[in-house]
């Protein structure tokens with residue numbers, strides 16, 4: 001499919017943890033007026049350019065925004081995440097499945113390119129925990145995970161059946177300072193920095209040994225833009241690239257913060273999110289992303305901690 005550069009970009013879920021930063025990066029790259037942001041709630045960052053309130057389940061309103069704004073590429077981030085999904089499975093299924101289908105149907109009609117993220121939540125407890133392969137049986141145990149598996153398959157269906165150019169990454173837990181996330185299982189890895197910067201303590205909701213794949217947001221945003229810039233013919237996969245940044249335990253994360261803030265105190269009191277964390281991989285094999293579009297992470301735990309605390313203390 002050829003790319004029409006006169007067309008604009010739309011970001012759904014633009015007020016979320018990734019949306020705020022991806023919208024800003026896209027506006028920096030393509031110009032503020034070229035990037036329309038939508039969400040069901042307003043935030044200052046999402047309003048720093050064209051913005052509209054739109055529920056992704058409202059197909060008519062979504063289609064009108066696409067039509068009125070000459071949208072050629074959609075970054076579809078509107079979703080319900082893992083921990084919220086377990087509390088409200090129906091909402092998770094509605095937004096993640098029916099919302100995605102609305103986006104894909106409009107993409108087919110308007111010949112759009114789509115970025116649709118997946119997640120390490122597609123993996124269930126039966127996969128190899130270390131170096132989890134790109135191609136492995138996907139048997140997640142959360143409703144969020146199953147919507148992500150079905151979402152990957154639905155995207156592949158639209159690629160194969162309708163020739164829609166759809167790309168996506170199985171993001172690991174993303175760590176950022178511009179927005180405090182809520183509703184995800186890896187939120188502790190962000191909250192811990194806010195706790196450390198604000199009052200030098202934090203109570204972590206997973207145990208000290210919990211080790212999960214993570215990535216610093218600047219790497220995730222760069223990876224997203226690089227995947228969207230890659231020539232289609234070089235991509236062996238579509239909506240489901242494994243992507244690796246770093247892996248560390250909650251205890252190691254606390255220690256990395258203590259190296260910068262020696263008085264920082266972290267206690268561990270696991271809640272229901274421990275079970276979700278225990279069902280996910282420890283490290284991810286991202287050989288396909290490296291080979292097909294040259295993926296390479298820049299941040300490790302040390303450089304991320306330094307950057308996070310510098311920004312939060314400012």
Ligand SMILES: NC(=O)c1ccc[n+]([C@@H]2O[C@H](COP(=O)([O-])OP(=O)(O)OC[C@H]3O[C@@H](n4cnc5c(N)ncnc54)[C@H](O)[C@@H]3O)[C@@H](O)[C@H]2O)c1
Pocket residue numbers: 012013014015016017018019038039040041054055056057076077078079080081095099117118119120170171172173174175181182183184186
């Ligand atoms: N943040 C992570 O660590 C992470 C990891 C893996 C995958 N992902 C995926 O990345 C995408 C974005 O995640 P995020 O972390 O920014 O999530 P988030 O919860 O911070 O943001 C999601 C946004 O979607 C909006 N939204 C919810 N329901 C909506 C609806 N019906 N219509 C329109 N907007 C709606 C919310 O208001 C919110 O601003 C999701 O697909 C998520 O599954 C995120």
